[in-house]
Amino acid sequence: MRSLTSLALALAVSAVALSAAAPDAGQRPATQRPGQVPVPQVTPPPPEPPPTGAMSGRVTSLADSKPLARARVVISADEIFSCAPGTPPDKTATCPRYNRTAITDAEGRWTIDKLPRGKTFVVTASKTGFAPRAWGETPPAVPPSYIELKADEKKADIDIQLAPQNFVSGTLYDEDDTPFAGALVEALRAVYDNGQRRFVTVAESITDDKGQFRLFGMPPGQYFISAFDPAFAKVGDQLGQLFYGPTFYPGTPYQDEAVRVVLDPGVPVEGLKFKLKIIKPARVTGKVVTTGVQLLAGAIDIGPLRNSRIAPFAVSEADLRPDGVFQFANVIAERYRIRARGEVERQGVSHFTQYTTPVTGADISDINLILSPGALVKGVIVWEGRSTPPPQDQTLVHVRAPMTDGSSFGDALTGDITAGREFTLRGCMQGQHFIRVDNLPEPWRLKKVLYKGSDVTDIAIDMDYGQIMDGFEVILTDVYTTVTGKVELESRDLAQAYAVIAFPTTSLNWTLGSRFVKLAYLDDKGNFSFRGLPPSEYYIAVTRDFDESDLGSSDVLDRLSVRAATFRLGEGDRRRLSLAARIPNRGK
Template identity: 25%
Template sequence: MTRALLLVLLLLPSFALAQETAPNKTPNKTPNKTEDPPPKRKGSIKGKVMSDDGQPLESANINLNAAKYSGMGDWRQAQTDDEGNFVLDGLASGLYHLSASTSAYVEAERPLEQKFYRLGDVVTFTLVKGGVITGRVTNGLGEPVIAAPIRLERVSDLEGRKINSEWWYGQQRKTDDRGVYRVYGLPAGRYVVSVGGKAPYRHGSSTAYESDTPTFYPSASREGATEITVNIGEEVRGIDIRYRHEKGHSISGKVTGAPADNSLLSYSIQVELHRYPGNALEMSLYIQATDPTKSFEFITVPDGEYELIANVYAGENKDSYQSNRRRVTVKGGNVTNVELRLSPLSSIEAKLEWEATPEKERKAECQTTRPLNAEETMFWLVKDDPKPANPLSVDAVLRHDLPTEKGELKYQNLEAGVYRFSPRLLDEAWYIKSILAKDDAPKPKAQNPKLPPPPDLGKQGIALKAGEKRKDIVLTLANGAASVRGRVVAEKDQALPSRLRIHLVPAEKEAADDLLRYAEQKTKDGTFTFANLAPGKYWLLARRVPDDEADGKRVNLLAWDVTTRKTLRAEAEATNNAIELTPCQRVKEHKLTFGK
């Protein structure tokens, strides 16, 4: 679970998937066939790890995770040689997430589209020297505070934009016998530093400081914390903290609705305390399934606003349980009788159908179209939650899966809500034509001509009730997808904003609410790439990204909101940067003038 979770967390920031088509793949074989699969093609992914000053990095670790779990070899590691090169070979065809790391370095921030790879890809990672924060912790008498856990939280990027809170080094770093601490390998940004308190997950033994709330630099509660700016590779010294002994309060309650099913034997209920807003995990604890009281208590909780949630992880291919999210405010006293009610999570199963244009009817430019390679195509399911309960939390709303040989997708352990598929696929030849809810039994149309068409979930989204297991979703894929690549340019004598969002809006009136036809993308250098587009007429629209919006945070498309969509359409129509895309058309170097 941890690994799956980790992967999901890594995937958060954006949808845009890699657009490069890989070299020739195993031809033919549509995923609909049910015969025995041929032995999987084997291949390799290789590449290089460089530092940002262009030097190759030796002995850097490469981590590979298969995007779809299949058993052996899903997780691999490699290390770079003297020239910074690495090779991961003997890989079965599929889609893989790769990351590179080496002590004291951090991966340069980059969009997600460069994080998934297929066989034959050549990858270059750039690692940046991490920053350091060091200082000394003393008590009121000036004596060293020894073996106290240090926690760093990156609260914003260098420009001061808030980010989804990131903890660094929960309890791995402690003060030494002089009270000195040193935390390294930090991405550039602004941090708050705290000492003491309880780590979110306690590894190993407890510390002597768990009965205190954390003291933040310089000697404050979280509200009074002074932020520390760490530039790329910078060592920030003298972050000395005067330790305070503050006890905080407790939050206690019980968990109800625990599964009685003993096939989940030895399961435990995990209760998590997140800070609100921000979703940073402050503390967690476990309740044994055998504990008749199912009660919990978090102690040493500082004043503040929190969200509590309980869950039971049932294991692979089983339905897990999750509780309601319970908002709690601690202010000068204990909070008691918090009830977290567990209920089974929901799931969506979808089936892919294919609508390939027969070869002889294909236009000339479509002739190269290959069948969709399902094992390398990721389907993203997103919770359409314009105002999520916890606005900085994205891990709960973004899921991915790769289809089985039979073209089946499954998304488990979903909260109730409305879900949408992102239209982005890895293979440029295909697009999602429709998403429909269909009964298994086909109803002959001739006998019942007035039968309403199946609900168009491409417009409405997939509504999921608590505990519901939907199995009626059909995604129809069609080939002949178009793409457009280009660049935003400024008008004469104008500067381009540092961050732009490019919107693609269907121009046909009847497509106004077909959300499969909308796309958007953030860009810093003005370049953009839209692929997997249904043929048709579109408007392109470039807008400035609001200054307070952090990179990589948005999950929902702006166009999903009905009001915003109207605004976008109106603006797009007014600026009228229209483009007509025919099947299989590949528009390159399209120029879009900003402000026009």
């Protein structure tokens, strides 16, 4: 009897203690004691509902529009990460990128549901025997398109057409003529950004014990083939890491000596042979120097110099320190031009210099690049609009002075238009320049550039250090020409990678940066268009053997002119042209 009474008393005491320790919802919490750190009352947010967005589409063959069954469709997003539950927000960037996959049915159709909202979705399709392709992509000029998906949104008709694949095969040799095994061989597509070339890998292969490689899954187009010895991937000396470059077909370390390989539909390229070239890169170091003033900011580049022309690609990333000391760490034997730009006062005139040096494989140091104030260029903007008023916001429109070799490095990044429609370029490098206008809104175009009354629109303008050139008149117009057309192809041909080039019948304007030379790529239906060609008489040609680096080549344009059609444009003309293309016999 006593034990039952004791148990009841213990339970009662426990109940009282629990009641005091856990007040009900209407009871106020205990008073905070002096000096005690308050504990915040955090209410966890409610869990987000599962996503309900979806995308769907169809994958077909570009050659005959037939559906492709069992093609792989991948949806990815740069901004979305696949993190485990409870991952801290500051750790999400270390999580894998978001990826979802589907396989097409017998009709080539696919659907991926339960997608979150996002702005950077990319949809890619692939299938054995075909070249992979992303939605919105038109190789080689148009990159994939981002797809924005709102919460709970359903997007259909994300259709992709795949081109039948082609391949390139060959054999790689060492410098002693023995087959080289284990090298990385890549097929590279050249893409251009503001005239600067960079490479995108389309296919890759590892050479076998006979030195043989086979690059497949490639759409029609032109490619550079490169090989790299992985033994030189991570090497260095007492000064640090050395970055060895690849060897380009037909066996050169120099990009501008590389020979492009052109793939036509159904016509592979077989039997390529070339040797590796192992050339130790040099370091080129020095200092950008100003006279009597402090360098506030600067930029520097280096490029191979052939026939007084800078090649349209970067050689090495520059390391430029605040004190003006610079280093190029990946420079192979060649003759180079180094160009530097610096700012010595805020809103002041930019300073420039250039320096030519051969590199023979040994490091070069102690180069002093002494900056001099660039030319000051002033003028006015004239908006000659027939039906379009000048834009109210002109803050994004800039007058520029690119150099005639195609480089945009040789002028200060100024040229803003004032409320009085005046502009000032605070610094241009010594050399020859054009005057151009960037970021013009549609339908505005450059009509004419006058300097003290003389037309210099397409004439190289000599500028010198410290020179003041006032009196430019840049005339803009909303009247422009349009040339559209369609190219008839053979039944076994595809429109991919065909370039249409319009260029004047007079060779005086066959120069880099010329307004009279334009390139357009065909869409999947064979259509093309040009806007803003100046009034003139033109050649027009269709070929796969052309890219942006050929725009200033008089030899290439002269070759194209032999079989080109001709047409004439007057001011404001609208022309529609019909052209034809045939797969060439490349003499295998």
